[in-house]
Amino acid sequence: MNSGPDTDAARGEPGPALDEPSDELVVDVFARHCSSRAALEDVGSKWGILAMLALGEGSYRFNALRRRVEGVSEKMLSRTLQILERDGLLVREVISTIPARVEYSLTPLGERVAAQLRVLADLFEASAADISRARADFDTSRRA
Amino acid sequence: MNSGPDTDAARGEPGPALDEPSDELVVDVFARHCSSRAALEDVGSKWGILAMLALGEGSYRFNALRRRVEGVSEKMLSRTLQILERDGLLVREVISTIPARVEYSLTPLGERVAAQLRVLADLFEASAADISRARADFDTSRRA
DNA sequence: CGGAATCCAGAAGGATACTG
DNA sequence: CAGTATCCTTCTGGATTCCG
Numbered sequence: 212m213n214s215g216p217d218t219d220a221a222r223g224e225p226g227p228a229l230d231e232p233s234d235e236l237v238v239d240v241f242a243r244h245c246s247s248r249a250a251l252e253d254v255g256s257k258w259g260i261l262a263m264l265a266l267g268e269g270s271y272r273f274n275a276l277r278r279r280v281e282g283v284s285e286k287m288l289s290r291t292l293q294i295l296e297r298d299g300l301l302v303r304e305v306i307s308t309i310p311a312r313v314e315y316s317l318t319p320l321g322e323r324v325a326a327q328l329r330v331l332a333d334l335f336e337a338s339a340a341d342i343s344r345a346r347a348d349f350d351t352s353r354r355a
Numbered sequence: 356m357n358s359g360p361d362t363d364a365a366r367g368e369p370g371p372a373l374d375e376p377s378d379e380l381v382v383d384v385f386a387r388h389c390s391s392r393a394a395l396e397d398v399g400s401k402w403g404i405l406a407m408l409a410l411g412e413g414s415y416r417f418n419a420l421r422r423r424v425e426g427v428s429e430k431m432l433s434r435t436l437q438i439l440e441r442d443g444l445l446v447r448e449v450i451s452t453i454p455a456r457v458e459y460s461l462t463p464l465g466e467r468v469a470a471q472l473r474v475l476a477d478l479f480e481a482s483a484a485d486i487s488r489a490r491a492d493f494d495t496s497r498r499a
Numbered sequence: 500c501g502g503a504a505t506c507c508a509g510a511a512g513g514a515t516a517c518t519g
Numbered sequence: 520c521a522g523t524a525t526c527c528t529t530c531t532g533g534a535t536t537c538c539g
Contacts (some may be wrong), residue, residue: 238483240476241405243426246487247479248405255399257531261385261392273501282387284533289502299489310500311539320482327478331471332384335391338464339382343390345443401511417521428513433522454520455519 250298258283258291260328263317266301267325270316300324394442398468402427402435407461408476410445411469414460444468 240248253259261280265271271279277288292315295301300321306312317325335342384392397403405424409415415423421432436459439445444465450456461469479486 238480240408240480241423241425245480245483246490247476247483250479250482250486251404251476252401255401255404257396257399260395260399264384279385281385285502286504286534287532290532297490297493298486299493305501308500311502313501320485323478324475327471327475331468331475332391332395334467334471335394336382336384336389338394339389339391341464342394342442346390346441349441349443429522430514430524431512434512449521452520455522457521 250300253294253298254300254324254328256291256294258287259295260332262288262291262295263300263321263325263328264332266315266317266321267329270314273313273315276315295321394444397438397442398444398472400435400438402431403439404472404476406432406435406439407444407465407469407472410459410461410465411473414458417457417459420459439465 237245238247239245240251242248254263258280261283262276265276265279268279273288273292276292277283277285280288283291292301292303296303299318301315301317304314304316306314381389382391383389384395386392398407402424405427406420409420409423412423417432420436421427421429424432427435436445436447440447443462445459445461448458448460450458
């Protein structure tokens with residue numbers, strides 16, 4: 212599948228520096244230091260997917276979003292939203308009323324990502340029964 | 356954006372039992388005890404996405420897959436593959452040669468999931484530059 | 500209301516060694 | 520080759536408290 216020998220040098224990196232994030236922009240999700248891989252991990256994180264899916268339905272205020280995403284704590288929702296904002300997937304708008312309100316909504320890029328996640332989520336929801344059965348089968352056949 | 360008041364009762368759940376995994380199959384990724392949400396987390400995990408993407412390219416043997424997914428340890432790849440197999444997304448086939456070989460390939464469901472992940476990955480790869488810039492902007496404006 | 504700060508248990512994850 | 524086992528470190532994530 213992948214050509215070349217097993218050595219580390221087969222990756223094509225000239226220098227010995229494996230951990231320094233080079234200046235050139237690598238665009239390959241399989242590469243360690245690729246912003247697309249990092250963003251993929253941010254979105255794919257435990258709460259990232261659900262936050263994006265929820266915002267795909269429209270704008271939400273913090274606590275409304277917290278209720279929509281069942282089980283998320285304030286801290287994790289807050290952290291997740293910051294990360295997604297940093298990646299340019301959503302925008303945080305402070306509405307200076309008293310008490311203050313904060314609206315979260317997707318950017319154009321975020322909308323496109325959320326749309327794809329929706330397709331993925333639909334796929335899983337449609338297969339929920341299959342997955343449950345596969346798990347049950349796996350667990351029983353393994354106990355034997 | 357979401358109708359209804361802000362109370363917790365707005366979720367429509369009748370009983371107080373929020374943590375007992377009921378017998379009936381819930382099909383809503385936002386619900387805590389939904390197998391589709393769980394599977395979504397399995398796939399979305401750090402190595403799950405990359406493993407699925409790689410296998411979307413075709414079958415891989417363990418170490419070939421390990422080389423394809425840059426940075427994964429033996430332990431985590433092994434664990435990830437077990438989880439994905441349990442969800443019915445891939446199959447593990449032992450070829451009894453000496454030394455033994457093990458081929459991993461996607462199930463029909465896995466193929467469909469991988470195809471969607473590919474679309475998502477392409478989206479991120481195409482936006483890698485935007486994301487990098489968004490991050491840089493966010494980080495600098497935050498330091499000020 | 501919308502967080503940030505702190506504490507803490509448990510899970511994730513890496514390195515290494517060993518097995519079939 | 521394809522893992523498993525062990526140890527150890529880091530990170531995740533929940534509960535709680537406090538602030539503007």
